[in-house]
């Protein structure tokens with residue numbers, strides 16, 4: 001009779017365990033006490049599978065009634081189709097497979113439930129070259145999956161909220177920008193004609209003069225006043241007078257270059273600054289404007305033309321000279337141009 005050898009304290013537990021148990025006992029222990037679902041599928045053919053045995057953990061999920069039956073006999077159709085495809089693939093490839101699946105199933109009471117599993121499927125060849133069985137272990141990840149999905153939904157809600165807030169901020173920003181533009185417009189433009197107001201025109205003109213001081217380029221100013229405009233107001237009313245002023249401004253603007261500056265100095269008086277323009281060119285421009293205004297409004301204008309000179313220190317000096325020429329034009333009978341001697 002063989003004496004059992006005492007194990008030394010250094011002997012690994014696995015050795016002790018395996019020495020003390022037969023293979024079948026060891027497998028039975030695992031089968032009965034392993035906390036995840038285990039199952040053994042008999043492979044009748046590549047297309048036909050029978051659930052041969054399930055461990056107690058799997059029985060708690062599906063009930064014992066699945067043993068000895070085909071997938072479509074104890075699972076909802078969609079679930080059975082999906083699992084059948086996995087089994088088929090494992091048998092055909094003859095390779096272990098690992099996959100995740102979300103599926104509905106019937107619990108031991110027949111209630112339809114939903115679960116999510118990570119499954120390891122291993123082909124087994126029992127005294128044969130072909131796959132006779134599939135051995136599977138399914139880890140239940142339902143809780144994890146539900147938590148993941150809840151997190152995902154929460155993230156989507158947060159992203160939607162962020163997108164909503166971003167759109168609100170963008171709209172508020174756009175509104176602010178258009179209000180700023182409107183404010184800028186109000187601060188720099190004459191509300192009736194949209195020409196620059198006097199203050200802004202003077203500030204732009206001063207900058208032009210400083211540029212001219214540096215470059216030595218010529219620059220001229222036109223001072224314009226409508227003739228007998230009081231009569232227009234008196235005969236047609238103030239609103240009609242406003243319309244004439246608007247049309248005059250539009251006509252002047254249409255005749256000018258982008259770089260020219262048009263301002264309304266108040267009442268029926270306009271000022272135009274013509275950068276890079278000599279006196280004779282300014283005279284030609286003045287003539288063109290006089291004709292254009294008369295053609296579009298049946299109102300005549302008088303103009304005074306002056307050229308910026310090296311001795312001019314301030315805009316006021318140039319303005320005064322242009323104004324002086326304008327007064328001469330008025331005095332000489334209106335609808336004409338007063339110009340400094342060239």
Ligand SMILES: Nc1nc2c(ncn2[C@@H]2O[C@H](COP(=O)(O)OP(=O)(O)OP(=O)(O)O)[C@@H](O)[C@H]2O)c(=O)[nH]1
Pocket residue numbers: 192225226227228229230231233237238239240241242245266267268330334
């Ligand atoms: N409709 C309208 N009229 C204005 C406006 N501002 C000033 N006026 C009028 O424009 C007229 C300006 O008249 P004046 O420049 O003094 O004289 P005028 O009748 O044009 O005659 P001359 O300049 O000497 O040719 C006045 O009747 C003002 O009431 C305005 O914004 N709209």
